[in-house]
Amino acid sequence: MKIVVCGDGKVGSTVSGQLSNEGHDVVVIDKNPNVVNRSTNNMDVLCIHGNAASRAVQIEAGVPDADLLIAVTSEDELNLLCCLIAKKLGAKNTIARVRNPEYSHELKYIQDELGLSMSVNPEYTAALEIARSMRFPSAIKTDSFVHGRVDLVEFKVTAGSVLIDRMILELRKIASVKILVCAVLRDGKPIIPDGHFVFKENDKVTITGRPTDLLLFFKEIGLPYQKIKNVMIVGGGRITYYLTAMLLDMNYAVKIIEMDEEKCKQLAGAFPKANVIHADATEPDLLNEEGLQNTDAFIALTGFDEENILLSLDAQSNNVKKVITKVNRVNFEHLLSKFGVDSIVSPKYITANQITRFVRAMQNSIGSNVETLIRIVNNQVEALEFVVSPTFKYQNKTFSELKFRSSVLISCIFRNNRLIFADGNSTFQSGDHVIVITTRTGLDALEDIIED
């Protein structure tokens, strides 16, 4: 497909890199010549230097016959203008990033009136992901499928865990509930395990199951499962704004530490129930004074990756149960993991995944569509949710009759409000939500996982 990306910042370059790797023809427009040079050299994309909202520049980039335009410049208004012009020029689909909280309630209206195919709000999505993970105190990362009825949770096998040296087949003896192990990250390499896989210390294990079952599972293997009651957030940016609203809704006690007085006032005005503190979180003893030891969850969301990492390390050493770190710029996940900074949120990946999912669904508008695309285990494994369409040709055949392609695992099937873990006798039926785990990239239809 022909895709034009306006804005080559953090999100822009991540998205264009992913899409180009999936084989699309990507043209990138940015107004900074240095950025354009860098992308020309490092990515298989065509870069154009200019103002993305200019009609002439868009024509040069080939917008009139593009399948998709993605506007992710730093300005919301510019993004909307880019999409508006692209639509008039004949681009088939447009996606804009709109992240100003003031517009967040009007998004639906804007989207419909301007003819946007989708709008993305990385900060809102990141906040949603963080809020969701509050339900599992011991998880590194939480995602959900089928509108929250199936969860995908990653946790770390720590020293002394009952899982160490046990095989996956033995899980039944340890825990009573049914869950499925999807993928394991060991020494930086992703593994899709079979029943004879043996757990080791420091494995990062991703499992799926019903939310209630997963909570029970954590309890049974001896991981902390007490509910989180209070949350401390450092940094009062856009994510904090969205997150606070969600957390207060879920009845958590929220404390926000922010350096800028103006921002503090805005937050205090918007959320009277939250406890807003105007201070520099890196000041010695400030966090202790504000009760870091008694905090259930600590979330570092300042604009500086370095500060977030250091603050998280501090929180970890104070035995805070759940620590979440925003890391947006640097890509040192393998190093951070050594220090125990495991729960990392990076809005640019979340957005890139959202857009990639949209593109895959666009590519295949007839087959069984990708409902959800989640990248797990350091973005090396994809978890995809497909809905089986009525025309799916392998219906009513048992799995033992079908030949699945290698490195593909059918995690589970959600049918009529029931969760089914697949075995040889399972079948695909129309309307099923199927969750597939794979190290392949670029799957855009359920048909792709079966060899003819």
Add this chain to the structure above:
Amino acid sequence: MNKKMIYRIIGLVLGVEAILLLFPFVVGLIYQEAAMCFLLTSLICAGLCFLLTRRPPENKTIYAKEGFVIVALSWIVMSLTGALPFVFSGVLNYVDALFEITSGFTTTGASVISAIESVPKSITFWRSFSHWIGGMGVLVFILSVIPLEGNNRNMHLMRAESPGPIVGKLVPKIKSTASLLYTIYTVMTITLIVLLLIGGMPLFDALCNAFGTAGTGGFSILNQGIGQYNNLYYEVVLTIFMILFGINFNVYFLLLMGDIRAVFKSEEVRGYLGVIFVFIALITLNLWGYYDSFIEALRQSSFQVASIITTTGYSSCDFNLWPQFSKTLLFVLMFIGSCAGSTGGGIKISRYIIMLRQIKNTISHMLHPRSVKLVQLDGKTVDNSVITEVFAFFAVYIIIYLLCIIIVSFDGFDFETVTSAVASCLGNVGPGLGLAGPMGNYGMFSATSKLAMTLAMLFGRLEIFPLFIAFIPSVYRHKSSNF
């Protein structure tokens, strides 16, 4: 430094060469000549290819440094192996063979063979075919057919091999850009072959002459050059196609996209056609007395100007006998060259445009020290780093030229011969003046001079810097400090 990836790509280059060597082998079989030399060389290349590409490297990332080194080494390795058929068939010794094939790949067209008509057809074919391969570049070919998976940085390869100060992509994917370039190149070559066949040229001659024109190479397959046909039609067709192959291929891409104005908008193309027009006019006027008629003077001058400015180097007559003014103009043309992004060599018109504009800005800056001036090309501002690179290129070009003259002057030939021969090699033109003129050849030079000129040809084709970088030892060291 990702050495494994360097080995792998050089291995692929050898693999491609092994396949290309089968073409002259087939020609040899058709003409019932001893063509085993090609099969043998092909097997050697295939063997080396197998050894170098046996284990795919885990880390496939290459950066700018690897890009330059790969391009430089590929061309050297290609020349070293491509010379073997000449040696195996007993036509030339190794130094001569190396000169001949480097001259072929770099699309120079300078030859050490005095009587080409007595050489086997398959050898003649391989010489001319090498022009066609070298014209667009073998790495661009590899980029267009072989997916170098998991690597988005192939732009470094493309940039190092393609001539010109600014190398861009035509379409988002490098693979598609490269194959588009090759498609345009192939279609134009086939058109030329057909036109020559229509004019009654034998197939073998049409192929060889078309390869020489397309790559702007200029190896002649006749002792007296194109002039030996004494056919106006051939000369007109070749003149037009030489000029066409000297134009930036991006223009053809824009034409394909239906943007006809692009041709006239491109300042480089306008400058190129302008220079051709002025030089043809001046030489025609100068030759009016030398030839009997104005038409004859125009015919010879236009062919020769097109041949030299595009750095092809075909000759329709012995321009060595022309008046000094015309000869000097041809000598100057050797330093001008064709457009960037074409198959031609030389310093390139766009570099001159950039340099002249920067000089104008410098003067204006002296008069108005606070003025802010930018160099623009086709309405786009040229980055300062590009301007610096252009001036550095020009300076190094002249330095290499002078050094090479000094080495070649040891042989004791006259000044005209030495200066023009080196200018011709460095600019990838082919014939020089004096003893190295269109009716002479390079056979009389010593082995040292031949090697110096071989290097000069590579410097000219790869536009100096990639080869320079490949010769800096610390580039290869793990603990390299400055480079």
